[in-house]
Amino acid sequence: MLIAGSVPGMVAAQPAASDTAARSSVAAEIRSAASGKLRDFYGTRGYWPLWSDKGKVRAEPAQALLTLLDSADQDGLRSRDYDARGLLRAIKEADASGDPKALARVDVALSKALAAYVADVRRPSKAVKMRYLDPEVEPQAPDAAEVLRAAAVAPSLASYVEKAGWMSPLYMKLRAASGAYATRWGGLPAVSVPTDVKLRPGGSSGEIAILRHRLGLADGVDYDKALVVKVKLFQADHGLDADGIAGAQTIEALNRGPGHYGRILALNLERARLLPGPWVRHVEVDAASARLYYYSGGELDGSMKVVAGAKESQTPMMAGMIRYATLNPYWNVPPDLVERKIAPKILDGATLRKMRYEALSDWTADAQTLNQSEIDWQAVAAGRRELRVRQLPGGNNAMGKIKFMFPNDLGIYLHDTPDRALFAKPVRHFSNGCVRLEDAQRLGRWFFGKTPTAESDAPEQYVPLPRPVPVYLTYLTVVPTADGVQFLPDDYGRDGE
Structure with a gap:
């Protein structure tokens, strides 16, 4: 150098x-x-x-x-x-x-x-x-x-x-941290630690000797303080509970070997490479860590937690232009939820009106509202009929008060949510693919320069952004930390692609 x-x-x-x-x-x-x-x-x-x-x-x-x-x-x-x-x-x-x-x-x-x-x-x-x-x-x-x-x-x-x-600041942080990771873990022996034992502090065995060798410590058979510190450090860097105990998950992670983690680091650098630099006014959503970042003028203007798609309904990797916001939005309920959640309640005596839903004839913009009595709810509950149902705007609407739209055929967008408890969870993969925002109003002020406010109680009020803003939905299973990097769980199974 x-x-x-x-x-x-x-x-x-x-x-x-x-x-x-x-x-x-x-x-x-x-x-x-x-x-x-x-x-x-x-x-x-x-x-x-x-x-x-x-x-x-x-x-x-x-x-x-x-x-x-x-x-x-x-x-x-x-x-x-x-x-x-x-x-x-x-x-x-x-x-x-x-x-x-x-x-x-x-x-x-x-x-x-x-x-x-x-x-x-x-x-x-x-x-x-x-x-x-x-x-x-x-x-x-x-x-x-x-x-x-x-x-x-x-x-x-x-x-x-x-x-x-x-380049994206996330890319540059990963770039710098990858070198530190290689120094810390890359040159260690790629030996396999036995998987049929749980190794604990205070123990002494031949398996512990192998664990010590794998982590680059002096030869010995004791699970001493130095080994506890090294195990905790490895666990923290690899997205594991840093308890200092070499259990099944820790040993499995160790046995993947340095080459595996080097490949994952390289893959994540390639993902981050696709993100723009901070001089481009834009939004980034990392589905793996469930966080959102927004940049302009060469600086990070802010970040927030998000709720991203569940394993069964993943938030895709895509990029587009956020062109408008929708105030007082409807929520179009996914047909499988209509079948599993709403139809059984109707059959038990509930009403769409009291639940603040309405049924529609089809999925077009000109769809007609249907009366509850003219729908075969048995067929809907049995999955024989697909029915469009939408939730009316209001305090309990799953979209909250606002959603930000970048038109796409998958129906993915960023939106407010009344369900605040999910943001306290360390892993936030619960949505149907869309991105729920921890602070939609703050992001709205960044987009518009002021708090976007609905003119009335009318539903679906469309407000164009003063200037369209790029949004990038990515998936980074390695994130930079103060000391290096941390590997996150690959919940979507994309690291093996």
Whole structure:
């Protein structure tokens, strides 16, 4: 790896006229050196240099870029393709000579390297299946000129490059944590621990000796304090109850081996790769951890818990544009719930009116309301007739007061909910695929700049967003923590795909 600070620092400030003259000389040389998309970028800024100032290469942004390029293996790329060491030599030579032509060549070379790296790291993997609903969210090959313009207008070029502002912060945290995980667990022996025993603190046996070896501890047969600490650490990192006891689940996780977890880490990095950077105003929903994040202006504006789909009705991986909100929404009850929950109550003497439901003739926008008495409820309860039933707006409506729509044929959307107890649960996979929001009003204020309020009690009031906002539904079974990463249960069974 390149050593931090290995790019020489800038010299002391020079008179303004001298600074301008130096940069003008470099700009004149860039006019001759830049071509193609790089010329498009530099041309719009009068060929003014991006990476140099006062006759020197700007140390902090250049070092940030070299560090990224030199660690490109963490992105599944080949760091040698970007020749960070060659760039470093060119920087030192240009700084030593102060030659405008050398500085121009370095400036163009750094810009070319940044554009190439961004294009490569933003390229989506074929291993991840994401459904795109709108052309605005379809992955596009980054244009070199646009990549460089985004870097040039960032408040701090060094910070933008260091944080890889074109990537999701979740991706960058996972990227950093994957290296820490490999250091902590990747090099340990891939030996199998016997599965027919439960190993506890205070014990002493040959099986414990194998467990110690698997976790990289000194040879021995005792389940001592050092082993308890290491088992707890492994459990915490792998989504297990950190009790320090090597029970069946812990041993099963150990026996999957370092290679298994390396593959899962790589897969999750590919999933996170599909998310936009924080300079794009957007919403991310991670179904695995049941959390939502929303970004704009290069920052995380907020996050909240959500309830995602159950194993039998999974929240899909998809991306689209949230275009409008619906206030006082209906809830179209899934037909299987009508069969299992509503029809038996009607047969027991309940009424749709008192339960605040209504039955409709079909699923079209022009469906007619049906009288309860004209429906064969025995057939509905037996599954011989599929009936459309919707819950009327109100305090107990499953949609709450508002839902946010990104049109799709699966009927997936983000919505409010009156069922608050589920947000206290550590695992929140209970919905029929839609995403229930912990604080729909807060998200609404972020969308609209004010609290969206219904004009009346009328149902289904549609309010277009001032500007459509991209939403990405993803599935990250590895999440960054303060100390590294934590593997979450693969409730949807997608990690083996």
